[in-house]
Amino acid sequence: MPELPEVETTRRGIRSALRGSAITGFVLREHRLRWPVDRQLGRELTGQHVVDVHRRAKYLLIELERGTLLSHLGMSGSLRVLPVDAPLLTHDHYDLVLDSRQCLRFNDPRRFGSLHWVTGDPELHPLLAGLGPEPLERGFDADYLAAKAKRRRVAIKQFVMDQRIVVGVGNIYASEALFRSGINPRRAAGRVSRERFERLVGAVRDVLGEAIRQGGTTLRDYVNAEGTPGYFRQKLFVYERAGEPCRRCGTPIRQFTQGQRSTYYCPSCQK
DNA sequence: ATGGGCACCTGGCTGC
DNA sequence: TGCAGCCAGGTGCCCA
Numbered sequence: 635m636p637e638l639p640e641v642e643t644t645r646r647g648i649r650s651a652l653r654g655s656a657i658t659g660f661v662l663r664e665h666r667l668r669w670p671v672d673r674q675l676g677r678e679l680t681g682q683h684v685v686d687v688h689r690r691a692k693y694l695l696i697e698l699e700r701g702t703l704l705s706h707l708g709m710s711g712s713l714r715v716l717p718v719d720a721p722l723l724t725h726d727h728y729d730l731v732l733d734s735r736q737c738l739r740f741n742d743p744r745r746f747g748s749l750h751w752v753t754g755d756p757e758l759h760p761l762l763a764g765l766g767p768e769p770l771e772r773g774f775d776a777d778y779l780a781a782k783a784k785r786r787r788v789a790i791k792q793f794v795m796d797q798r799i800v801v802g803v804g805n806i807y808a809s810e811a812l813f814r815s816g817i818n819p820r821r822a823a824g825r826v827s828r829e830r831f832e833r834l835v836g837a838v839r840d841v842l843g844e845a846i847r848q849g850g851t852t853l854r855d856y857v858n859a860e861g862t863p864g865y866f867r868q869k870l871f872v873y874e875r876a877g878e879p880c881r882r883c884g885t886p887i888r889q890f891t892q893g894q895r896s897t898y899y900c901p902s903c904q905k
Numbered sequence: 906a907t908g909g910g911c912a913c914c915t916g917g918c919t920g921c
Numbered sequence: 922t923g924c925a926g927c928c929a930g931g932t933g934c935c936c937a
Contacts, residue, residue, distance in 0.1 A: 709931055
C-alpha cells in the first residue's frame with residue numbers, strides 16, 4: 635500500500651471536493667474487499683454531508699454527520715475524485731456520489747483495501763484501538779521508542795513497521811529511514827543504542843515529511859486524487875536499488891527477506 | 906507477551 | 922506463444 639505519505643497525499647487531494655458536499659448515492663460494484671462491504675451502506679450514507687476528512691495511521695476517516703467511513707487502501711488501492719460519468723476501469727469497486735456531480739471512486743486490483751461504517755468514536759474501533767502514535771506528532775520520540783524496544787529481539791526493521799509501535803511506516807520508508815539513520819535492518823530492536831533511536835526518530839520524520847511534499851512514492855499502482863503519481867521514487871536511497879551503488883559510498887545495495895518482505899540496505903553505511 | 910508464518914487477491918515480469 | 926513461478930506501498934489471525 636500506500637504508506638503514510640501516500641494516504642496523507644490522498645487525504646489532501648480529496649478533502650476539498652468532499653468537505654461540505656452532500657452524498658447523493660453510493661455505488662458498490664464489488665463488495666468482496668478485505669472484509670465484505672455492507673451492501674446496504676448507501677441507505678445509511680445518502681443524504682448526509684461530509685464534515686471533514688481525517689487520517690489515522692494508513693486509514694482515511696471520512697467524517698459524516700452521523701458517523702465515519704473508515705477506508706484503507708491496502709497494497710494497491712487508490713481513491714480519486716472524478717466526474718460521476720467518468721468511464722469505469724477494471725477494479726473500480728465503489729463510488730461515493732456527491733451532489734457536485736463528482737464522485738469519490740475507489741480502485742483496487744488486489745482488493746486488500748477495506749471500507750467500514752463506524753458510529754461513535756472511530757478511535758475505539760477495533761482496527762484503530764491498538765495503534766501506536768503518529769510519527770509526525772508528539773508522542774513519537776527516542777524515549778518512547780527505546781522503552782518499547784527494551785528486551786525486544788525482533789529486527790529493528792520489523793519493529794518500526796509494527797503499527798502498534800508507530801503507525802504509517804511501511805516497507806519502503808522502513809528501509810529508507812534505517813539507511814538515513816545508519817542502522818542495520820537486522821539489528822535486534824533491543825540492541826539499538828539511545829543515540830541511534832534519536833537518529834531513527836529524526837529519519838522517520840524526515841523521510842515521511844519529504845515524501846508527503848513529493849506527493850508520495852509511486853512504484854506500480856499508486857495515484858493521488860487527481861490520478862497523478864507521486865515523485866518521491868527518485869529520492870529513494872535503497873528501496874528497489876539492489877545491486878546499484880549506494881548514493882553515499884558507492885557500495886552495492888543489498889536485498890534480503892525479513893518477515894516475507896524485501897529489505898534493502900547498504901552494508902557499509904548501516905551497522 | 907513475543908515471534909514467526911500464512912492468508913487474502915490480481916497482475917506484471919522472467920525464464921523455460 | 923504458453924505457462925509456471927515469483928514478486929509487489931498491508932495487516933489480521935493462528936500457532937508455538
